[in-house]
Amino acid sequence: MASLPRTRLQARILSSEEEEKLQRDQALVSDFKQQKLEQEAQKNWDLFYKRNSTNFFKDRHWTTREFEELRSCRDFAEQKLTMLEAGCGVGNCLFPLLEDDLNIFAYACDFSPRAVEYVKQNPSYDTERCKVFQCDLTADDLLEHVPSESVDAVLLIFVLSAVHPDKMHRVLQNVYQVLKPGRCVLFRDYGLYDHAMLRFKAGSKLGENFYVRQDGTRSYFFTDEFLARLFVDTGYEEVVNEYVLRETVNKKEGLCVPRVFLQSKFRKPPKSPAPTSHDPDPGHTA
Known part of the structure; x- marks a missing residue:
């Protein structure tokens, strides 16, 4: 299945001041510093979790509302759903999901060993219901922890943006x-x-749509086209791939700021049914 035709809608329209700012900020961080950031990526995320403990991200209670697959991809009511959260952080998505649905078993992994320890220290952590492990998704083999073709859904929530664009396909x-x-x-x-x-x-600025924060962690900002190409080139089929526009009110500063997210579903193609013995031989001619 080819990727869906693009509507060509921009994520959002920039003001002239915003356009000017992006045009001005074209200088890239030096190659030496970029290599250092790549080498120290794990250390920088570990330090992020050391500074912020489990207090930085809010619990995500919206995943089952936004992704019906977390509720519906079962043949009967009490069937277990096996999921993988790739890049679980300290469990802000994982624990609300396990609490909402007792028939979920979750594999979960993170780049940061410290984040994984925070998950394991959570009072809700139950080895009967989840298996959490440290993993660099760009280098380590998930098959060492998760059986082949055993997962009903993979969550990739605010994770791929932290990976260098050249390595994103390895995660997929x-x-x-x-x-x-x-x-x-x-x-x-x-x-x-x-x-x-x-x-x-x-x-x-590290590259097109790719930036480094003051703490050394990095963030990529996706277009629907780039994301679709990335998934489809890796063998997936595009199901949904849409911009989500939100406004966040910062009461302290009296600001209303535009948020732009990309929310998508990409499917691993179903296996073709094996030919049955009574099917005509496709190579046979009468």
């Missing part, structure tokens, strides 16, 4: 191995021209 190849045929990767991440992208100061 890795999760492809453990996903059942006919099932989906459920994706949400930063979209082009999200407010966070426009807040970067000069000297933060």
Whole structure:
């Protein structure tokens, strides 16, 4: 299945001041510093979790509302659903899901060993219901922890943006191995021209739509076209791939800021049924 035709809608229309700012900030971080950031990516995320503990991200109670696959891809009511959360952080998505649905078993992994420890220390952590492990999705093999083609859904929520664009396809190849045929990767991440992208100061740009924060962690801002190409080139079929526009009110500063996310579903193609013995031989001619 080819990717769906693009509507050509921009994520959002920039003001003239925002356009000028992006035009001015074209200088890229030096190659030496970029290599250092790549080498120290795990250390920088570990330090992020050391500073913020489990307090930075809010619990995500919206995943079952936005992705019906987390409720519906079962043949009968009490059937277990097996999922993988790739990049689970400290469990802000994982624990609400396990609490909402007692028939979910979750594999979950993160780049940061410290984040994985926080998950294991959570009072809700139950080894009967989840298996959490440290994993670099761009280098480690998920099959060491998760059986091949055993997972009903993969959650990739605000994770791929932290990976260097040259390595994103490796993450998608890795999760492809453990996903059942006919099932989906459920994706949400930063979209082009999200407010966070426009807040970067000069000297933060690593490449097109790719930036580094002051703490050394990095963030990519996706277009629907780039994301579709990435998944389809890795063997997935596009199901849904849409911008989500939101406004966040910062009461303290009296600001209303535009948020842009990309919310998508990409399916691993179902297996073709094997030919039965009474099917005519396709190579035989009368």
